[in-house]
Amino acid sequence: MTRTVLISGAGIAGSVAAYWLSRGGFVPTVVEKAPDLRRTGGHAVDLAGVAIEVIERMGLLPAVQDARVRRDGLVFHRRRGAPVRMPRLSATISDRHVEIQRDDLVSILYDAAAPHAEYLFDDTVTAVGDEGGGVAVEFQNSAPRTFDLVIGADGLHSRVRRLVFGPEERFRHDLGACLSVFSHANTLALDREVLGYADVDRTAFAYAVEDGRRARALLLFRPGTVAAVDLRDRRQRLNLVHDAFGDIEHLLPFAIDAAEESDDFYFDTISQLRMETWSHGRITLVGDAAYSPGPAVGGGTALAVLGAYVLADELTGAGGDHRAAYERTETVMRQPVAQSRKVGPSALARLVPRSRLAARTTPHLMKLLTRLPRSATRALFSLQGSGSHTLDDFSSAAAR
Numbered sequence: 001m002t003r004t005v006l007i008s009g010a011g012i013a014g015s016v017a018a019y020w021l022s023r024g025g026f027v028p029t030v031v032e033k034a035p036d037l038r039r040t041g042g043h044a045v046d047l048a049g050v051a052i053e054v055i056e057r058m059g060l061l062p063a064v065q066d067a068r069v070r071r072d073g074l075v076f077h078r079r080r081g082a083p084v085r086m087p088r089l090s091a092t093i094s095d096r097h098v099e100i101q102r103d104d105l106v107s108i109l110y111d112a113a114a115p116h117a118e119y120l121f122d123d124t125v126t127a128v129g130d131e132g133g134g135v136a137v138e139f140q141n142s143a144p145r146t147f148d149l150v151i152g153a154d155g156l157h158s159r160v161r162r163l164v165f166g167p168e169e170r171f172r173h174d175l176g177a178c179l180s181v182f183s184h185a186n187t188l189a190l191d192r193e194v195l196g197y198a199d200v201d202r203t204a205f206a207y208a209v210e211d212g213r214r215a216r217a218l219l220l221f222r223p224g225t226v227a228a229v230d231l232r233d234r235r236q237r238l239n240l241v242h243d244a245f246g247d248i249e250h251l252l253p254f255a256i257d258a259a260e261e262s263d264d265f266y267f268d269t270i271s272q273l274r275m276e277t278w279s280h281g282r283i284t285l286v287g288d289a290a291y292s293p294g295p296a297v298g299g300g301t302a303l304a305v306l307g308a309y310v311l312a313d314e315l316t317g318a319g320g321d322h323r324a325a326y327e328r329t330e331t332v333m334r335q336p337v338a339q340s341r342k343v344g345p346s347a348l349a350r351l352v353p354r355s356r357l358a359a360r361t362t363p364h365l366m367k368l369l370t371r372l373p374r375s376a377t378r379a380l381f382s383l384q385g386s387g388s389h390t391l392d393d394f395s396s397a398a399a400r
């Protein structure tokens, strides 16, 4: 029996799910709102632990290693005192760790899944109706169709989640900080070193991208309040960035005005997604749509890769019983999701100092961490919740 699956979102979870579902005998269709993959957003993300094993089983580890970001270390500038220079912390946490630009990873996963799945770009789901025997789906541009199953892999602001489970506000828990990323001219000729600046409630990084042709700024900060701000309005988001960094612009390794001119200005609150269940009838959610641990702080990429693999694996082994597969997926993923949720707030506290003392000492503490024995740093960070697990610990296929 052929089983059709609609996956909303051609990001990380979407293409991993499409690949493994096609291997399991399903016929996946992926709908992506962006007109092409390069327009779905780029920033450095981390793959580690069992997520690397998923990538390896897809035969993609050489391509991912090849595309990985190569950095020598970080130089932290502060309001006062000499800059603090440190090697890459991630390299000391794990030797199975790859940092890669999100858009490179998305392209590699797409290339692996595309021969086995139908991709519809520049389109989105507008209605989903679970009719018992199938899910009737309406699209903005394509003709309506019915699928056996629907998977929402459409990120933190998932439309499938909103259509099926209700407004985002019910599930979103803000961690009290914002994140902005944008590309700008590489005026400082940054190469393999990351420049950082840490101050009370605000941290900024700048690093080279596109073979040094441009640089990218990553800002993390705690704004006074965002309650009165309409975050859908680009002008208001830019104002928040200005308010947070305008007075120290001369200390940053880029001009804040670059945000205004940037073609890829990204802004979001650092929020976690917490739901009682990720499934409803024939419809389920995966990745950030279901359990985002917070952009940039909780290892959401590794979690999305693992979650998509586990979901496909359970569906493949369920003999058509999608309810049982969805339930088992939630059971298997509960522990890594809970662990990522814990990591987010502590990673944020480490990255964005809360006091002058912390602003002064944070870079030194981070430097100290890079000098601890590897076993100690690993224990401290207990990577992405997967700890010392192997992929077989998360896989029903291994037990079959």
Ligand SMILES: Cc1cc2nc3c(=O)[nH]c(=O)nc-3n(C[C@H](O)[C@H](O)[C@H](O)COP(=O)(O)OP(=O)(O)OC[C@H]3O[C@@H](n4cnc5c(N)ncnc54)[C@H](O)[C@@H]3O)c2cc1C
Binding pocket: 008, 009, 010, 011, 012, 013, 014, 031, 032, 033, 034, 040, 043, 044, 045, 046, 047, 102, 123, 124, 125, 153, 154, 155, 156, 157, 158, 159, 160, 179, 180, 181, 266, 286, 287, 288, 289, 292, 294, 295, 296, 297, 298, 299, 300, 301, 302, 304
């Ligand atoms: C600036 C930034 C830095 C980050 N840094 C890190 C990091 O260092 N380490 C880490 O592990 N994680 C990091 N993350 C988080 C990471 O990017 C996500 O956790 C991860 O990409 C989740 O994958 P996903 O496939 O669930 O969602 P996404 O990668 O967000 O993919 C969702 C896809 O769905 C598409 N989509 C959205 N809405 C619709 C719709 N209505 N219809 C159709 N398609 C839709 C989007 O265009 C996108 O292609 C970072 C995130 C950001 C924003």
